[in-house]
Amino acid sequence: MIKILYFARYREQLNCDGESFELPRDNYTLAELLAELRARPEPWPSTLGDNNLLAAVNQELSQAEHILCSGDEVALFPPVTGG
């Protein structure tokens, strides 16, 4: 089981700030998780289909090939606009 968090525009568009997700098998990557979430009905594909989407695993920015482990905290968010 992993935890998924959604921030900012994604959280509002999905009307969801987070969920638990059961990893279907070992060596499941961030890219596979994104493909799974984007296969849900709208508004999931249009929201998470954003080319500029950023992903953090355990609070560190991570790339698509990152392999997820049980207990991970995955966060999905648009490009940051602080400062």
Add this chain to the structure above:
Amino acid sequence: MSDFIVRVQTQDFDPNAEYQWLRADSAGSGALLSFVGQVREFNLDSDVSALQLEHYPGMTEKVLEKLLTEARQRWQLSRAKIIHRYGRLAINDQIVYIGVASPHRDEAFDACRFLIDVLKTQAPFWKKEIADSGERWLDARASDQEQAKKWIT
């Protein structure tokens, strides 16, 4: 108290008090530099009354602490502090403070510039405009990405 501090908070900060903290270090720093970012009207629609700043508690502090650590590795710094606000902010409110103390001005300028440039592209904050007509998330700027790139080694 540590000489290298990160604060993420809703309340305002006092740059004068922060300046006094910077110069109170015992290392005899020759250069003290403070940067303050505030909410500007320039990019905003005319009926915008406020900004709402969201962040990712936990990751925000982690990223900012990592930036301070990297700055200390690259430049000689005796003190440094980053303060970033979140929540509801009005036009002309202060958003971010970066202060550095260093023996030399070049190092102080470079470290401060590095911290603000990389913060803008890596720290998980998001701004939303609050207007009479509704709310709108701000888009990231390509120019900010370009400015941050020059610090990647």
